[in-house]
Amino acid sequence: MAIDTQTKNQTDVALVQRALESSNAFGLVIEKYQEPLRRYVRRMARPSPDELEILLQDIFIKTYENLNDFDQSLSFSSWIYRIAHNESVDFHRRNKRRGDSLDSFINDDDNTTLAETIVDPGDIISEVDKHYIQKNIVSILDELDPKYKSILVLKFLEDKDYEEISDILKKPPGTVATLIHRAKREFRKVAESKGMYSTH
């Protein structure tokens, strides 16, 4: 696993080197990261399809302009996610809440994973509640403080480890663990307030 990450990062470093020499080579960075970032930005910022394209363009252009700021001791993936994260948070702050037309952006498998992970193993909740949580996960996430929302998305939907989350959010790894714990608690609270989560 560690070797894979290292190899992947070496490839990214090579891609960055090539992109610094030619802007066309930056196309390879875009190709590699646009789908993961598209997914992440949709989850975090909830833009309309047109806004999403513009937002992604801004993220990649910002990445290109700041290529020389990439610290090769970090993973490139974490670094580009950090840019995407900051842009998404800015966008979301500017546009605040929007309609629910995009609620289906997380597929059912993701919903199940997040719902099952967040539900405390000691809690016995009905299948109906679990189903509601899965269906309404976006609205629950949207009600959370952005710092809790982002940490849950990164951990349970983007499947990032603590070190990656630490590098993306620029928080100490210990704080990441604490934030995940609090975020899960907040998530349950919001679900409870919506009548979707009741322990028996």
Next chain:
Amino acid sequence: MKTHTLQKQILEKIRERQLRPTPKGFFYARDIIIWVLFGIFVAALSLGFAMTMFMVHGTDFDLFEKLGLSAGEKIVYSIPFFWIAASIALAMAVFINFRNTKRGYRMNTKQFIFVATLVVIASGSVIYSLDIAEYVDKKASENFSIYNYVIPLNTNTWLDPERGLLSGVVRDRESESDFMLRDVNAVLWHITGNNIEISKDFIWASGDRIKIIGIQIGVDEFRALEILPWEEKIIKEKVQNSN
């Protein structure tokens, strides 16, 4: 399809706007500025700590009695609120600045506080031992009237002959009631007096630093009524002995 469209659009924009990666030098310069600022904030915080030490150590309870301060005023004057507040503000600036360094976010807050505290105590003690705190107090008192407002009893309190307070280094000591004194502004005072009140344990010689309570009788002449050692520690001993 979407993948290629986005890629094409971005590369076209880069070409159209003739965008280039920002040169490495810009980021180096930015990082250097952040570290220099960090160094300045740490130095200022160390100075703040040294100033707090200086103020607490130099609290002159004997003078409080002479000035007839109330208990409340004594507390207010003996706690260096200004320097404590300045140190807290600087500590926050140090923390924020450190977090903005490239990998500063990785350090645990408790670890950072522990290391920073050790560094500040060590460097603050060095600043204090080099008398820099006293120098800063004196200069601030001379140059910023607001400083005298927020810290009414500072170094220059003892350089106010018109109010009967004088301090400096003894020169050419003929006797306890006839000697020369050089103040921090290098003014040479002729000190005289009769029946000067001096603690029996306090003996001073040429080269020692002292404080005098008395009356200015000429441009550079001062009649001493009471002579005190400069160091608070000795005053405390003197007060304990007199009790």
